[in-house]
Amino acid sequence: MKTRIHLxxxxxxxxxxxxxxxxxxxxxxxxxxxxYEEASRLDNGIGYDSSRCDLTTxxxxxxxxxxxxxxEGTxxxxxxGNLYTCKTKLQGYLYxxxxxxLAPSSGWPLLVWNHGSGEEAGARCDxxxxxxxxxxxxxxxxxxxxxxxxGIYYEDYCASSSAPAQCSWDYLHEQVNDVxxxxxxxxxxxxxxxxxxxxxxxxxxxxxxxxxxxxxIWSYLANTIPLVDSSKIAxxxxxxxxxxxxLSNEVELGHKCIVDIAGCSQSWGNDxxxxxxxxxxxxxxxxxxxxxxxxxxxxxxxxxxxxxAAEKCRQMQAMLLGPVxxxxxxxxxxxxxxxxxxxxDDVSEGRNIAHGTFVETKLDTWGPAAHEFMQRYFNKxxxxxxxxxxxxSIDDDDN
Numbered sequence: 001m002k003t004r005i006h007l008x009x010x011x012x013x014x015x016x017x018x019x020x021x022x023x024x025x026x027x028x029x030x031x032x033x034x035x036y037e038e039a040s041r042l043d044n045g046i047g048y049d050s051s052r053c054d055l056t057t058x059x060x061x062x063x064x065x066x067x068x069x070x071x072e073g074t075x076x077x078x079x080x081g082n083l084y085t086c087k088t089k090l091q092g093y094l095y096x097x098x099x100x101x102l103a104p105s106s107g108w109p110l111l112v113w114n115h116g117s118g119e120e121a122g123a124r125c126d127x128x129x130x131x132x133x134x135x136x137x138x139x140x141x142x143x144x145x146x147x148x149x150x151g152i153y154y155e156d157y158c159a160s161s162s163a164p165a166q167c168s169w170d171y172l173h174e175q176v177n178d179v180x181x182x183x184x185x186x187x188x189x190x191x192x193x194x195x196x197x198x199x200x201x202x203x204x205x206x207x208x209x210x211x212x213x214x215x216x217i218w219s220y221l222a223n224t225i226p227l228v229d230s231s232k233i234a235x236x237x238x239x240x241x242x243x244x245x246x247l248s249n250e251v252e253l254g255h256k257c258i259v260d261i262a263g264c265s266q267s268w269g270n271d272x273x274x275x276x277x278x279x280x281x282x283x284x285x286x287x288x289x290x291x292x293x294x295x296x297x298x299x300x301x302x303x304x305x306x307x308x309a310a311e312k313c314r315q316m317q318a319m320l321l322g323p324v325x326x327x328x329x330x331x332x333x334x335x336x337x338x339x340x341x342x343x344x345d346d347v348s349e350g351r352n353i354a355h356g357t358f359v360e361t362k363l364d365t366w367g368p369a370a371h372e373f374m375q376r377y378f379n380k381x382x383x384x385x386x387x388x389x390x391x392x393s394i395d396d397d398d399n
Contacts, residue, residue, distance in 0.1 A: 114237025
């Protein structure tokens with residue numbers, strides 16, 4: 001059966017690819033690092049950020065979601081003047097270029113990877129190793145409520161909300177602070193000269209203003225170089241991670257560009273998410289690259305966000321790849337679009353089968369395109385083209 005394709009967008013490149021194949025060998029998880037950590041003592045658990053930390057009683061007993069401290073950052077009453085500890089520990093996986101590769105004097109480019117909506121998040125060693133082999137430091141960041149990090153998972157956090165979609169959207173906005181913390185942390189890392197070994201990072205207390213409190217700090221600085229080049233930072237993510245990358249692009253984080261892979265594909269039908277993404281691309285500070293396969297849940301975010309960004313004079317590019325051959329039979333059929341194909345409804349029902357497999361199975365296709373995009377903007381400054389929209393005949397986006 002022939003592939004059904006209904007698309008007309010001059011600004012989008014369409015690349016058709018063959019059958020996918022799984023990676024030949026398993027990869028290894030990167031080094032687990034803690035990029036943000038703090039503990040605060042609170043009276044009655046009032047005023048803590050319930051999305052980001054784990055609350056325990058003075059005796060160490062955990063407070064379950066919805067217990068003392070509540071959800072949506074409202075805090076709780078606790079009663080009896082009890083003391084609580086709000087412990088925040090955000091972690092992720094760090095990947096470096098091969099040990100035989102010596103860091104340039106300015107450090108390697110930094111790629112921050114944003115995971116999707118899954119609670120476990122995972123190490124994403126496929127992403128880590130692929131881009132580390134291209135000369136990046138890759139930081140797979142586990143944001144609050146996911147994987148290795150503390151906090152309440154967004155579905156639990158918003159479970160009692162009267163407006164769960166808005167709550168989830170606001171939660172994602174708060175996670176931009178986690179991305180910022182991860183970038184700030186990566187900038188502090190240094191490697192020993194002549195070695196690909198991350199040196200012990202000085203504690204903040206060792207440098208207070210212009211006062212050096214650690215007598216060994218001069219030797220440390222003289223014998224190490226930055227791990228990452230703070231002038232070459234990119235933010236990338238898939239699904240919810242793609243949304244996170246777009247939201248992060250509203251804030252000055254020192255990055256040069258972002259890559260959004262199928263961001264909002266599964267949420268495009270929700271007004272809050274769709275309108276929120278369109279509003280976000282209007283505020284974009286850096287160039288964006290939208291990538292998605294033709295048989296993802298919805299391809300509208302890729303070409304409509306690209307169109308909307310262009311109308312607002314934001315730098316962008318978009319790429320729709322051909323459908324992924326999910327069953328590996330060498331043919332693209334309805335079965336590669338939907339898990340329960342029905343020829344009578346034009347495979348609109350159950351269309352979600354490629355969303356979770358594309359990033360891993362087609363890394364050798366989208367990876368080089370993302371690499372070229374990032375390198376292009378690493379090596380030149382970003383211009384503001386907003387003034388060029390004045391006086392043009394560009395129409396508003398038609399949704």
